[in-house]
Amino acid sequence: MTELRNYLIASDYPNLIKKVRALVKKNKRNFKKQEVKEWCAKRWRNIFINEAVKFPEAIEASNHKKFFGGKDERSDKQKIASRFLRDEGPNEWNLEMPEAEFGNLKNTTLLFCPGFLSGLFPVMAFQDAFPYLEREYGVRILQSDSHPMRSCEANMADLLNAIERGMGLDANENLIPEKDAIPPKDVFVIAYSKGMPDLLFLLSRRPDLKKRIRCIFNWAGAPGGSYLADSLYDSIKDINFNIKDEFDTLIKLISPIIQVPHKIRRLSEFNVNDLPPFVGPNLKLVKSS
Incomplete structure (x- = not known):
């Protein structure tokens, strides 16, 4: 190594990329080597900066708001690095690396595992970004139709439908009809909030699937449970709800800002008492498997 x-020291990025690719092709466990991890992190940050500067709204969000006005004189790359990468990015914004190659993404599916109650919010996660990713990079977007309010074990069926059958939602939040479903090959996973323990629970029961999952990105995930979910469950577990008649009331207890859609899919599957496998000690099943 x-x-x-x-x-790395010489900033000889072309030879570095070539060497890392050869090492990983020889043995994927080489990803665990410190020098390889250090390079992959640096490379990811560089790609992020170079892609993010293409979006005017990202640059605008990165501008310093000066008390007496005045223009932010930093370069766009430095603004992005300082705003979104904090302590690591600012020192790397001026690195010049080879252009990233995205041509091999056409056989890759980005699988999104949604979080607790995500299907009930008025703005869906990545609702603008997912169509853009499909259009610009050719990667296929597949979103698991995970149920918003039931256990990790119960949501295994939805995740398996996505991974093994290609069923779920597309980049535009449309349900994919079974006749149009195409089973994915390799998958890159973004797991949000409860989507992370959902995924870990699935892998603990189906470890064979790890061969097809190339990467897992944990976005605000809760792999060890959630104190908020624990307290939420404790506050509503003894309330006798008729879901069909009092669903709006239940949701308002959870969060007053949630706007309940007029038509809720799979309403009969909502089950507050089914949640404990997500909210606490039962997640030890995932850790020990």
Whole structure:
């Protein structure tokens, strides 16, 4: 690994990329090597900066708002790095690396595992970003139709439908008809909030699936449970709800800002008492498996 370290120090990125690819092709466990992880993190940050500067709204959000006005004189790359990458990015914004190659993404599916109650919010996660990713990079977007209010174990069926059958929602939040479903090959997973323990629970029961999952990105996930979910469950577990008649009331107890759609899908599957496998000690099942 001394060779990789020398390439990093010399900023010899073309040879570094070539060497890392050869190492990983030889043995995927080489991803665990410190020099490889260090390079992958640096490369990811560089790609992020170079892609983010293409979006005017990202640059605008990164501008310093000066008390007496005046223009933010920093370069766009420095603004993005300082705003979104905090302590690591600002020191790397001016690195010049080779252009990223996205041509091999056409056989890759980005699988999104949604979080607790995500289907009830008026603005869906990545609702603008997912169509853009499909259009610009050719990666296929597939969203698991995970139920918003039931256990990790119960949601295994929805995740398996996505991974093994290609069923779920597309980039535009439309349900994919079974006749149009195409089983994905390799998958890159973004797991949000409860979507992370949902995924971990699935992998603990189906470890064979790890061969097809190339990467897992944990976005605000709760792999060890959630104190908020614990307290939420404790506050509503003894309330006798008729879901069909009092669903709006239940949701308002959880969060007053949630706007309940006029037509709720799979309403009969909502089950408050089914949630404990997500909200606490039962997640030890995932850790120990």
